[in-house]
Amino acid sequence: MLSVIYAILFWAAAVILVAGLGLRIARYARTPAPLKIPTTPAPMTRSGVVLRMAREIVFFESLFKSNKWIWLFGWTFHMGMWLVLIRHIRYFTHDIPGWLALAQPFGTYAGFAMLAGLLGLWARRFLVERIRYISGPSDHLMLALLVAISGSGLMMRFVVHTDIVAVKVFMLGLLRLRIETLPTEPILLVHLGCVAILMIVFPISKLMHAPAVFFSPTRNQVDNPREQRHLAPWAAKLEQ
């Protein structure tokens, strides 16, 4: 019974995540940027912009300039999360390639970095007056959700081990649209339940910052307004 509920939950979450993301991204892509507004100094070529964007996404360059504490916690959390996510690929593939095996220990300890970063960010929401002022219930809930996910994950890895082989069979089954039996440890159910919630709220929450950053005109535009005329389709109509 539980297996069925979780299977349906995950299928639904996956559909909502993919469809929601697709719709939102299509919306961003369709909306024109009427004017050239890169924050200067900005790169003068496309490849320069790719580099600028890469520095933002890999190193959080602007955040580093801005605030060292937020950078430290935010960067630790995000990079830890990537490693953890990579580690989790093993539950979705039959054979584990060499690189993935190699990534396992890193992914494991990155879980601690992820949690530490999250707790640091959360602490700031209470301790720093300015950030307390701008934090709303959803900001706290989002952190709670992420802490629950990483906390329960670490628990399963280091404290109450779960039948990981069975979990993998369940997940591989989901990919083939089959429902296998899911172990019933509460901690696993919490972990998976929270992940499903995260997937569902992703397209309707601030988590959209992940895809949206690629559409931010202040960061993704080339500084060449004099050389190349930039005109939005709706603005072109004003000229007729």
Add this chain to the structure above:
Amino acid sequence: MAAPETVIPELEHALDVPCLRPGAMEGLQPFVAKPEHNEPLGFPGELVPDWKEKALEKMAELADKNRGFRVYLDMCVKCGACTDKCHYFIGTGDPKNMPVARQDLLRSVYRRYFTFAGKYFPWLVGARDLTEDVLYEWYSYYHQCSQCRRCSVFCPYGIDTAEITMAARDILAHVGIGQKYSNEIIGKVYKIGNNLGLPEPALANTLEGLEEDIEEETGVTVRLPLDEKGADILLVTPSADFFAEPHVDGLMGYAKVFHEAGVSWTISSYASEAANFGMFIGNYENMRQISLRIRKAAQDLGVKRIIFGECGHAWRVAYSFLNTLAGPFDFLDQNYPVPQHILDFTWGEIQKGTLKLDKSRNDHINLTYHDSCNVARASRIGDYPGSQFEIPRNVIRAVCNNYHDMDRDTTHESTLCCGGGGGLLTDDLTDLRIKGAAPRMTAMQKLTEEHGTTHLAAICAICKSQFTKVLPKYGYEMDAILSVHQLVSNAVILTGQETQEDAGEPAEAAQAP
């Protein structure tokens, strides 16, 4: 409402983070425009009865027309990195002047009507209904933002509060709540051709007077031509350059540089204004109408090039938007940048060695330079990124011996706004302007302690007017603000000019690098 009781903020350091003072600037608002100010711009004269529907309609329209507006409303994660970056927050402590909080004033309404979470769980995501109080709260706090973009430099996603401010002002104007200062000025541009409402005969008179001044000072005839057909260069400059101090000294500087360079140039009475307040009110159509005047003037006069005088937001519109709004400029000489910045031109002449410069003529000045926001963070001057910082400094160093930069975290792309940009340069906002200038002034005071700095140079008409007003509040003379081309004007020795400084002591003519 020019509050005489303005308390000058005392900051240890330019970037001191204040304690929150909720409500500190509540209710402050510039005069609301009258019907006769709104209507010529295509806006309703006063608050329309169906303001709520109209405002939401406009909001939806902007979200469809402007990608920046849409993604910025969605993507903020409330990380707080921008919270201490706004000079108005530093100067006032009002939490609604923190960039993210300023955005939230509008975002909360956007969420309520246009997002799933805000429609069904408003309390969760801080969504709220649009009420008349909210409209006036917008009017107040979106006129406490100078659209300086300092916050966008420091946001991990580049969220630009200026874009939200422009959208908010545009929405307000569409329901009939316009800002008197900006709208009245735009009306003058449509009617007369410039912000000051200076008609052609008065302009001609003024320019003649300036020619006389230069001749008196130097003994050389330097022309300031008006509406001269067939000239090579059209100079478009902020109308403050025609008589405000220290702007006008800058204009005489441009004239001297053009004279020495031996180029033919002209000012147009039809487009006698570089400023474009259409940007301040966030309205594309008005910004475009104003820009088209420059195109028309260039075509009518048959010029080959366009050069812009010293002005910050005008240069943003010129550099970043003019091609979009009024292009293509294929009828101009493509061997020159279209448009070109006057400092780019002057720096070129200095490098060529056409200007004979005597730096010692600025020796009574101990100078620093204020990077104007719009030049620093929204444009470029030369042909490489960052030239907007280097070219003005290169020119300054070529004409002035005593120069020091303020702290690096308050200059270049991190520069602090003068406090008067973005349509706030009006007497009804004096209190805010004084407080908003505190970080910049504090950075300058530090330099005065360390190096005895006496003067501040800028390349923006608004900065110059603003500093004239606020410098005295921070212990400087009101004429401690200089145009960069005023320094050039001081130093340049015109061909045929007798250097009658002291008959016995020949002035040392320093040839530029």
